[in-house]
Each structure stands twice: as C-alpha cells, then as structure tokens.
Amino acid sequence: MSKQAEFAVILKMNPMFADLGSDELQRIAGLCHTQQMAAGEVLFQKGDPGDALFGVRRGQIRIETGASDGSRLTLNFMGPGDLFGEVAVLDGQSRSADAAAGEATELFVLRREDFLAFLEREPKVAIKIIMLLCQRIRWQSERMEESMLQPLPVRLARRLCALAADFGSEVHISQEQLGVFVGAARESVNRQLQLWRKDGILDLQRGRILLNNLNKLTAVARNE
Amino acid sequence: MSKQAEFAVILKMNPMFADLGSDELQRIAGLCHTQQMAAGEVLFQKGDPGDALFGVRRGQIRIETGASDGSRLTLNFMGPGDLFGEVAVLDGQSRSADAAAGEATELFVLRREDFLAFLEREPKVAIKIIMLLCQRIRWQSERMEESMLQPLPVRLARRLCALAADFGSEVHISQEQLGVFVGAARESVNRQLQLWRKDGILDLQRGRILLNNLNKLTAVARNE
DNA sequence: AAAGATATGTGACTTATGGCACACTTCTCC
DNA sequence: GGAGAAGTGTGCCATAAGTCACATATCTTT
Numbered sequence: 379m380s381k382q383a384e385f386a387v388i389l390k391m392n393p394m395f396a397d398l399g400s401d402e403l404q405r406i407a408g409l410c411h412t413q414q415m416a417a418g419e420v421l422f423q424k425g426d427p428g429d430a431l432f433g434v435r436r437g438q439i440r441i442e443t444g445a446s447d448g449s450r451l452t453l454n455f456m457g458p459g460d461l462f463g464e465v466a467v468l469d470g471q472s473r474s475a476d477a478a479a480g481e482a483t484e485l486f487v488l489r490r491e492d493f494l495a496f497l498e499r500e501p502k503v504a505i506k507i508i509m510l511l512c513q514r515i516r517w518q519s520e521r522m523e524e525s526m527l528q529p530l531p532v533r534l535a536r537r538l539c540a541l542a543a544d545f546g547s548e549v550h551i552s553q554e555q556l557g558v559f560v561g562a563a564r565e566s567v568n569r570q571l572q573l574w575r576k577d578g579i580l581d582l583q584r585g586r587i588l589l590n591n592l593n594k595l596t597a598v599a600r601n602e
Numbered sequence: 603m604s605k606q607a608e609f610a611v612i613l614k615m616n617p618m619f620a621d622l623g624s625d626e627l628q629r630i631a632g633l634c635h636t637q638q639m640a641a642g643e644v645l646f647q648k649g650d651p652g653d654a655l656f657g658v659r660r661g662q663i664r665i666e667t668g669a670s671d672g673s674r675l676t677l678n679f680m681g682p683g684d685l686f687g688e689v690a691v692l693d694g695q696s697r698s699a700d701a702a703a704g705e706a707t708e709l710f711v712l713r714r715e716d717f718l719a720f721l722e723r724e725p726k727v728a729i730k731i732i733m734l735l736c737q738r739i740r741w742q743s744e745r746m747e748e749s750m751l752q753p754l755p756v757r758l759a760r761r762l763c764a765l766a767a768d769f770g771s772e773v774h775i776s777q778e779q780l781g782v783f784v785g786a787a788r789e790s791v792n793r794q795l796q797l798w799r800k801d802g803i804l805d806l807q808r809g810r811i812l813l814n815n816l817n818k819l820t821a822v823a824r825n826e
Numbered sequence: 827a828a829a830g831a832t833a834t835g836t837g838a839c840t841t842a843t844g845g846c847a848c849a850c851t852t853c854t855c856c
Numbered sequence: 857g858g859a860g861a862a863g864t865g866t867g868c869c870a871t872a873a874g875t876c877a878c879a880t881a882t883c884t885t886t
Binding site: 465469494497498500501502505508513514515516518522526527 | 689692693694698721722723724725728732733736737738739740742743751785
Binding site for chain 3: 552553554564565568569572582584585
C-alpha cells in the first residue's frame with residue numbers, strides 16, 4: 379500500500395475526518411510528508427505554533443506536560459494509527475503540551491499551510507470540516523457537563539476502557555497519572571482499583587494494570 | 603441605522619463572529635431577514651432541524667425544555683442583542699431545546715442555506731469560521747473541565763454574573779432553576795445565597811435576586 | 827549490596843454537597 | 857376568601873472524595 383493510501387486510512391479512522399468521502403481523503407493524504415524520529419527526540423514543545431497534524435505510522439509519541447513541581451506527567455501515548463494535532467492544523471494556535479518520541483518513530487505530517495490552501499481551493503470540503511467541528515462542539519458540550527458530574531468509578535472505568543482500546547488488556551500507566559486523567563486524587567484512584575481487584579475485574583502491578591474483565595468495566599462506564 | 607448595520611453590530615458582539623472583518627460582517631448581515639413574533643408564539647421545538655441563526659432585535663425569547671416529570675424548565679432567556687443558534691446554522695443539527703417568545707419580539711433571522719451558499723462563494727471566510735470554531739473547541743475543553751471542578755460558590759457567582767450581564771442587577775429566576783443551571787441542589791443554592799445576603803452582596807425575593815454588589819460577586823467568580 | 831527514588835496500599839480525619847423532612851410564605855385559581 | 861400549589865429557609869444526616877500521615881514494596885544507581 380502506498381504511503382498516501384496508508385495515511386488516508388488513518389485519517390478515515392479519526393472521527394474528525396471519517397465523514398469525508400474517500401476521494402477527498404485521498405487528496406488530503408496526497409498533501410502529506412513523512413518524518414523519522416529517533417527515540418527521545420522532541421517533536422514539539424508547549425508554546426510552539428501548531429503548524430501541522432501528525433499521524434503515527436510506527437513507533438510511539440508521548441504527549442507530556444511539565445508539572446508545576448518540575449516533574450513530568452504523561453498525558454497520553456499515541457501509537458500506530460493514532461492522529462494528533464487535528465485542531466492545531468486548522469487554527470494554528472500554540473501547542474498546549476510537549477510531544478516527544480518514546481521510541482524510534484515514523485510520522486505522517488500534514489502541514490497547516492498545505493491544508494489551508496487545499497481548503498481554500500475546495501470550499502465544499504471546508505464546509506464539511508465546519509460541520510464536523512460543530513458536531514465536535516455539540517459532543518463536547520453534551521459529554522463534558524455530564525462526564526464531570528459522574529462519580530469517580532464511572533470516570534475511571536471510562537478512562538480505562540479508552541486506554542484498553544489503544545493498548546489492549548495490559549495498560550502501562552501509574553495510578554498517579556490515572557488520577558490526573560480523571561481529575562481525582564491518587565489515593566481515591568487506588569481505593570477504587572483495589573475494590574475492582576477484589577472483584578477480579580483487574581490485577582495491579584507496579585506501573586501496570588491488567589484488565590481481566592473488560593465487560594464488567596464497560597458496564598460500570600455506562601453507569602448502570 | 604439600517605436593519606443590516608444593526609444586525610452587523612449584534613454579530614460583532616458575539617465571540618463567534620467578533621474576529622471577522624467589518625466588511626465581511628456587513629455582507630453576512632446583508633443575508634438576514636426579520637421576523638415578528640407575538641407573546642407566547644413558538645419559534646422552534648426540540649427536534650426541529652436547525653435551519654437558522656437568530657438575533658433578538660427587541661423583546662425576549664425563552665429557551666426551555668420539557669423536564670422528565672412534565673414540568674418546564676427555562677434554560678435561558680435571550681434579550682435584545684443576544685444571538686442564538688450559531689452552531690445550528692452551521693451544521694443543521696436538530697434543536698436540543700424549545701424556544702418561544704416571552705413577549706412581543708422582533709428577530710433577525712439568518713437562514714442556513716443563505717449562509718452556507720455565502721461560505722461556498724467565500725472560502726476565506728469559511729476558513730476564518732473554521733478557526734473560530736477551533737478556538738471555541740479549545741476554550742470549551744479548557745473551561746469545561748476546570749469549571750465543573752470549581753466549588754459551588756464559584757459556579758454560582760459565574761452564573762449570576764452572566765445573568766446580570768443580560769438583565770441588569772435584578773435577575774428574575776427561581777432558586778430551583780438556578781440549581782439546574784449550575785448543576786447543584788436547590789438547598790445548596792439557597793444556603794450559598796443566604797451567606798451572600800448576610801454580606802449584603804445581594805437581596806432575595808420570591809423568584810427574584812437583586813445584585814447589590816456585582817464587584818464582590820465577580821471577585822468570587824474569579825476564585826480569588 | 828546499600829541508598830535513595832518512585833510507586834503503591836491504607837487508615838484517620840475533614841469538607842463539600844446531596845437528599846430528606848418540614849415549616850413558612852406567597853401566589854393563583856375557583 | 858379558602859385551598860392548594862409553588863417557592864423558600866433550615867436543620868440533620870449520609871456519602872463521596874480530598875488530604876495527611878505513614879507503611880511497604882519495588883526499581884535504579886552507584
């Protein structure tokens with residue numbers, strides 16, 4: 379499969395581009411470049427202008443932020459097939475976190491100027507993008523308000539399910555970071571995980587969580 | 603001032619259009635119609651297609667929703683100068699609440715089809731709209747997460763300030779509805795309002811709140 | 827192997843908020 | 857003008873979650 383076709387597939391998997399026609403996706407994918415990164419190499423830092431969208435072809439990118447106490451917290455891992463910077467490529471605002479390669483990585487790069495020029499030539503696609511952004515706004519305002527009001531177990535279960543979708547049943551994350559994700563204290567996270575461990579839903583190791591029963595977890599996530 | 607210029611001013615006041623050039627705003631305003639409504643007349647109902655953006659020229663529109671128990675809850679009041687349906691006009695999704703005139707009202711109407719045709723003729727404006735939507739997405743994801751984590755007094759103060767901006771120092775709203783707005787129990791709302799009353803920040807009447815000291819309230823809203 | 831750093835487990839306490847119960851007041855409608 | 861509905865004020869208790877304190881347990885570095 380050509381690079382271009384491969385990138386089109388990745389775009390298609392992202393909700394932001396999923397509703398575009400495959401013809402349009404192919405043309406967008408045709409604008410892309412690729413970029414190699416060594417392990418540890420920095421892709422961008424907080425404050426850099428958001429001048430591109432990236433898709434991971436192979437390897438891993440860590441999205442992290444320098445916490446106020448100087449320590450670093452990983453906000454997200456992007457693996458093969460994952461896309462990030464969709465909003466930045468459109469509005470060019472500065473990055474809100476740092477990104478660095480966790481291992482040797484190859485990226486698809488769609489530069490902002492190329493994409494904007496394309497949109498200007500193709501107003502119909504621009505209008506589709508507008509509709510997709512609107513959907514996202516609606517989705518956000520529905521979910522967000524609801525989501526933060528959910529009790530901790532629900533928020534935690536949702537986050538774990540999301541992580542499982544990316545990394546399978548063995549999630550490599552500290553309870554501290556999990557706490558940051560769901561907006562809760564580490565201790566509260568730990569206590570809830572203990573309860574689930576006693577139910578056999580998961581197992582705990584240092585820096586790792588093993589999801590044994592994703593079904594029960596999704597049931598909690600649905601808040602039944 | 604011509605209707606068109608008047609509508610341009612209203613658009614300009616809305617963050618969604620504020621960054622467009624006045625030339626572009628004039629042309630958008632040129633697409634508008636006006637519509638008269640009698641008191642109590644229904645503008646749209648939940649589920650109707652979102653086929654227009656509205657601006658209140660004079661009068662009042664109530665945005666309400668039928669609650670599960672059959673009673674009606676007012677979600678918002680739109681007064682002269684207020685704009686609503688900005689997202690609907692772009693994506694055409696169905697309305698998520700009902701809207702009816704609280705009194706005799708005159709509206710500016712910008713129809714979806716007119717606006718989309720305009721965007722297709724003017725891709726540069728479409729791209730600006732895209733950037734504005736992106737800003738909104740960023741703003742939402744920053745604010746929302748933060749906002750729901752704020753303690754009740756902060757959320758309440760923010761909502762009261764927002765209402766004061768629309769209706770001046772006498773806000774006509776029940777404590778029950780205020781509770782729905784900020785996602786809190788009526789009793790909690792009442793207790794906080796009592797505290798502020800004792801500080802002379804506001805006065806309470808049946809179905810009404812009198813803001814005596816908006817400065818102190820905005821100080822609380824800023825969470826200092 | 828020793829020492830420090832990092833991650834996890836757990837108990838005790840505090841605080842914010844929700845929810846129930848009930849009294850009281852004001853409006854509305856017959 | 858009486859009855860009921862709707863809005864409000866307040867006490868009491870339950871619960872969820874944060875915070876602090878400290879014990880372990882596991883990695884890393886020298």
